[in-house]
């Protein structure tokens with residue numbers, strides 16, 4: 346069953362484009378992405394067509410007028426309407442965003458032919474509405490109860506035998522859309538496809554909605570058909586954990602990805618960095634958790650990153666917390682809160698991501714977590730099967746379902762000793778990631794240095810528990826309500842932590858926390874860090890941030906008479 350919900354939300358309605366989506370928060374249950382089906386009420390209200398097909402949507406179906414839910418958005422890249430004759434192809438409840446696209450195209454004076462498919466007449470959506478706005482509507486039902494008997498792709502093939510279009514816009518079940526791409530490619534018609542994946546953060550941070558290294562929430566959800574070629578579209582998708590799951594048994598490649606071209610980074614002598622026996626082409630990496638897939642990490646390398654850091658991976662697959670898992674503290678602050686809950690496919694199933702990332706010839710840091718010594722030994726042993734350059738142990742996630750290891754220095758020391766015992770004979774160094782959520786971070790870091798850590802990464806996110814003031818309940822889906830702050834809120838504190846660590850440690854420091862510019866990198870370097878990880882800044886600055894920071898750093902190094910970025914490290918302590 347599909348119900349249409351109407352929301353008076355003028356700011357969202359005014360900003361909405363066809364094909365975009367909003368995040369709908371059903372407090373206490375989940376937060377889900379829903380395509381905008383239409384903007385109505387003089388541009389002040391949005392319509393959402395919600396099918397009853399899971400806990401969250403089922404509970405939304407029980408709501409009544411006046412009940413409170415949360416809405417944020419609009420998000421994503423919508424349909425780009427070109428040409429004068431447009432064919433719209435929709436299947437099942439995928440028809441919803443196409444109504445809005447058809448209305449916008451009609452306002453632009455386009456001729457629209459709509460092909461709507463469903464199993465049976467009773468499941469057809471928006472046929473009358475398409476008629477009302479002046480579209481030529483044709484229907485396909487599998488049982489023949491209305492219109493053409495068969496599937497909508499057959500109707501498309503027969504339509505294209507006699508008619509020509511400038512563009513096809515499509516939304517529906519993935520295998521149907523894959524077939525549409527094949528048909529329109531043969532006919533030479535540019536095609537746009539609205540893709541569905543599991544969305545968590547909705548703004549390009551977490552990478553849960555990955556599709557071939559693209560993030561559906563920001564690079565999509567509407568893609569040109571050519572962009573989807575060579576991706577897993579139509580073959581497999583990802584579970585909430587990030588694990589690959591087959592959606593089409595006929596795909597000969599199974600769960601593999603099409604390999605990206607091998608990539609070697611440019612030689613940048615001013616930025617080249619040596620750390621823990623590893624040669625980094627430059628010291629700017631991504632932070633852990635900004636992407637699950639190897640393809641996305643590979644894209645960071647292409648964008649200029651000198652090292653790649655994986656999502657935290659544990660012994661077993663886990664799907665993380667329900668949404669909301671990530672949001673901006675307040676508009677335009679670039680400070681965020683997250684409680685992802687360490688979703689990951691499990692280390693044994695992480696191999697394909699490492700293989701994809703390793704198409705880029707830059708050092709790969711595998712970030713791992715464990716609940717105890719046994720798990721940490723196991724995770725380290727499996728890690729040895731992978732071509733990684735460094736292990737980073739996440740001891741500081743502030744919203745796990747177990748007490749984070751940095752709160753138990755004795756246990757953490759045993760874990761570090763156990764991991765070290767496994768990986769050191771293979772010359773893989775170990776960094777330990779800490780946060781300021783404990784009192785004496787420098788003291789703990791010294792203990793870990795003695796236990797055999799080769800580097801300290803600081804800082805992880807800062808503990809918080811955001812509350813919705815209207816409902817007086819925690820916002821995050823984590824049952825305890827706790828999460829961690831990231832982004833601009835961490836810039837000043839992170840630099841201070843690195844300064845105090847450098848005073849006490851001999852091992853190198855990897856900086857993370859609110860790095861937005863070359864100035865931030867210079868401050869962190871002068872305070873004592875040698876490698877720099879960028880996380881939340883990717884949300885607003887995109888992948889271009891890697892190159893921008895590197896260019897600005899090189900200018901600074903040249904203009905101030907340094908030979909290499911390494912000369913900046915710890916300078917603030919030598920004055």
Ligand SMILES: Cc1cc2nc3c(=O)[nH]c(=O)nc-3n(C[C@H](O)[C@H](O)[C@H](O)COP(=O)(O)O)c2cc1C
Nearest residue numbers: 632633634656657739804805831832858859880881
């Ligand atoms: C969405 C999200 C997911 C994260 N996942 C991980 C993770 O899996 N492992 C980890 O060690 N840190 C994780 N972090 C923490 C970041 O790596 C980083 O330490 C923190 O965000 C501070 O950097 P930033 O201000 O540049 O974002 C995550 C942070 C965010 C916002």
